[in-house]
Amino acid sequence: MSRLLLRQAEVVTMDAAGDWPVADILVEDGAIAAVGPELPATDAELVDASGCIALPGIIDAHTCLWQTVLRNWVPDLWGGRYFGELLPLRRHFQAEENHLGGWIGGSELLSCGTTTVVDYCHNIAGPGYAEAAIAGLRESGIRHVFTYSFMNESPDGFASQRARFSDAEHIYRRFHEASGMTSVHFGVESVGAGGLSEQLAFARDHVAMSCIHINARNDIHQLLLDGLLGPDLLAIHGNLLTDAELQAMAEVRMPLCFTPSADVQGTPADVVRRARLLGVPVVYGCDVPCHVGSDTLQQLRYLFHVQGYIDGAVARERAPVHTRRPTPAFGMPLLRPRDLIRSATIEAATALGMQDRIGSITVGKRADIVLVRKDAFGGAVGDPCAYVLLQASARDIDTVLVDGVVRVRGGRVEGFDAQRARRLAGEARQRLIGAA
Secondary structure, eight states, rough: OOOOEEEEEOOOOOOTTEEEEEEEEEEEEEEEEEEEOOOEEETOEEEOOOTEOOOEEEEEEEEOOGGGGTTOOSSSGGGGGGIIIIOOOOGGGOHHHHHHHHHHHHHHHHTTTTTEEEEEEOOOSTTHHHHHHHHHHHTTOEEEEEEEOOOOOOOOOSSSSSHHHHHHHHHHHOOTTTSSSEEEEOOOOTTTSSSSSHHHHHHTTOOOOEEEEEEEETTTHHHHTTTTTOOOOOOOEEETTHHHHHHHHHHOOOEEOOHHHHHSSSOOOTHHHHHHHHTTEEOOOOOOEEEEESSSHHHHHHHHHHHHHHHHHHHHHHHOSSSSSSSOOOBBBOOHHHHHHHHTTTTHHHHOOTTTTTOOOOTBBBEOOOOOOOTTSOOOOOOOHHHHTTTTGGGEEEEEEEEEEEEEHHHTTTOOOOOHHHHHHHHHHHHHHHOO
C-alpha cells in the first residue's frame, strides 16, 4: 500500500464537512483516507503543507489542447481570425502534433493547478490522431476526459462518417475507464449540421456525455424541439442564448461551459449572470491555447473582474446609482471568489458526472489535490478561496496530486523535459506554418 501524508495545510474541502484551519490529509493507494489534525504518519511519505492552502484539483471543462503547438498564433479573436487563421492549419497536422498538445498542454495545466481537463479534440483527421492525443495526455499525468469530435476535417482521412464512428467506437472501447484516469466523451456537430441526431444517439448508447458548440440564437430552442436536450449534453459558449433557452436548459439540468477569455472578446458576456440566476449549472474552461495560456485559475480570475463590471452596469441600468459602487443585493455581485472555486471543483465534477470520484477533499474520493503556497510574501487572512483567486498566481502552485501521485513538486512538473518540449514544439510549428 502506498501512503502519503500532507501535513498541516489549511484545507478547503468543498464538501459538507466544511473547511479546516489546520489539518492533515492522508492518501492511501490514490484515495483520500482521512482528513483531520495530527494524523499518524506510519510508513507514509510526508509532504510539508504548512503555509499552504489545500484545495480540490481544479477542473477545466473545455480546452482544445491540440492547438498547444501553435500557442499565441491568434492573440486577437475579433474578425473571425480563429476560423480564418487557425482552423485551416488543421489540414497540415500529423498525429504527432496531437501527442505534443496532450503532453505539453496537460503539463502546463498541471503546473497551474488544474488536475482534470475536458480535452475537446476537433482535430481527428484520420485513424491514429485520437490515440496520439490520448497518449500525450497520459504522458502528462493529468486526469482527462478526452472528447472525440465528430466534426469533419478537410481533407478527411476517413472514407465515410461510418468509418469515423468505427474509429470512435475503437477509441471508446480501448481507452475509456469508468473509474480511471481516461474517460472518453464525444463532441457533436453544431445545430443545423448533418448527422447531429445520429452522433448524439451514438454517445447516449455509450452512456457518454457530449459537447456541443452553441454560437447562435435559437440553437437550444431547436434542440428542444428535436427532443435532444439533456443533462448529458454540455453546451459550450452560449453567448447569444435567450432567457427562454436558458430556462429550458435549467429544467433538464443541462450545463453550460463559459470560456472567459474567448467569450468576452467582442461577444455578449452576460450569459453567465442570466444562466446562474435561472438555475443552469455553469462551468469554465480555457478553450483555445492558440489564444490564451492553459491556466484555468487565471480564467476564473479574469471572469471575477469582468463579471463585477457587468454587474455594476446592470445595477446602473436598473436604477440610479449615486455612489462609486452599487449597494450589494441578491445576485449583486453575482460571483464571490468561493463561488468560482466551487464552480471549478465540485460543481464541474457534478456536471461531468464525476462527483463520486473527484471535486472535493472527501474521504473515499480520489486524491486530486492542489497545495497553494500563501506564505511567500507574509501570509494572509480571510477566506482561503479569495486568496487563491485574487492573491495567488501560478508561481504559488507548490504541489499537485492527481490520483494520489505527485505531479508537481516544489512548483515544478515532475519528469517534464522542457528542453524536449521546446525542440519538438518548435519543429512542429516550423512545419505547420511553413506548409500554410
